[in-house]
Amino acid sequence: xxxxxxxxxxxxxxxxxxxxxxxxxxxxxxxxxxxxxxxxxxxxxxxxxxxxxxxxxxxxxxxxxxxxxxxxxxxxxxxxxxxxxxxxxxxxxxxxxxxxxxxxxxxxxxxxxx
Amino acid sequence: xxxxxxxxxxxxxxxxxxxxxxxxxxxxxxxxxxxxxxxxxxxxxxxxxxxxxxxxxxxxxxxxxxxxxxxxxxxxxxxxxxxxxxxxxxxxxxxxxxxxxxxxxxxxxxxxx
Numbered sequence: 001x002x003x004x005x006x007x008x009x010x011x012x013x014x015x016x017x018x019x020x021x022x023x024x025x026x027x028x029x030x031x032x033x034x035x036x037x038x039x040x041x042x043x044x045x046x047x048x049x050x051x052x053x054x055x056x057x058x059x060x061x062x063x064x065x066x067x068x069x070x071x072x073x074x075x076x077x078x079x080x081x082x083x084x085x086x087x088x089x090x091x092x093x094x095x096x097x098x099x100x101x102x103x104x105x106x107x108x109x110x111x112x113x114x
Numbered sequence: 115x116x117x118x119x120x121x122x123x124x125x126x127x128x129x130x131x132x133x134x135x136x137x138x139x140x141x142x143x144x145x146x147x148x149x150x151x152x153x154x155x156x157x158x159x160x161x162x163x164x165x166x167x168x169x170x171x172x173x174x175x176x177x178x179x180x181x182x183x184x185x186x187x188x189x190x191x192x193x194x195x196x197x198x199x200x201x202x203x204x205x206x207x208x209x210x211x212x213x214x215x216x217x218x219x220x221x222x223x224x225x226x227x
Contacts, residue, residue, distance in 0.1 A: 004157065006157075031213055033213065033214075033215075035215070035217075041219070042217050042218065042219050042220075043158070043203060043205075043215075043217040043220070044217075045214045045215060045216070048213055048214060056214055058214075091157060091158065093158075095213055099146055099163065099165060099207070101146050101148055101163070101205065101206070101207025101213055101215055102148070102160055102163060103160070103213065103215065104160075105150075105157035105158040105159070106157045107155070107156055107157040108157055
């Protein structure tokens with residue numbers, strides 16, 4: 001069964017450093033998403049991406065964040081200058097045609113900022 | 115704004131017990147409602163969905179009915195198994211083309227043999 005994959009599974013970085021989180025969505029999906037979950041809190045939407053552009057972003061997704069689909073398979077989230085409060089589990093998801101909320105999630109990348 | 119309120123956990127049950135996890139929502143328009151499940155070490159998986167009022171979503175013995183009058187989408191299972199131990203998330207999608215999901219906090223379920 002096709003699945004969404006994410007790398008790395010765990011990333012430790014120092015405050016102020018740039019990180020890139022990588023995702024490979026399901027191959028025939030057209031809509032891509034990033035969510036994050038700070039420990040003990042809700043899963044929060046960051047951004048959605050369709051047709052090579054951002055279709056929606058939350059208030060969390062400020063200028064420090066960017067997304068890119070550099071080729072036909074990868075979908076990346078970049079944080080330019082990490083802060084302690086960026087420590088969280090980051091989930092990538094994708095969906096096809098049909099109900100947008102029916103999304104397929106990757107296993108997540110745990111980002112720890114020290 | 116749109117939001118989901120979910121029963122706080124953790125929930126601990128014996129095998130074959132009845133499960134209810136409460137979920138209520140606030141939304142404008144006509145949202146679609148979902149339950150996602152996260153097993154240890156894995157990503158969220160769609161468990162069931164309902165796209166309009168009075169729809170019942172079901173999968174793997176779990177059920178939830180979209181109640182517009184009470185703005186609820188409670189998850190139920192008649193007889194839980196140890197393998198159902200996981201975190202359960204209630205979520206809504208406003209039904210637009212954009213697909214942004216609003217999640218509840220998640221409820222940890224542990225089932226003992």
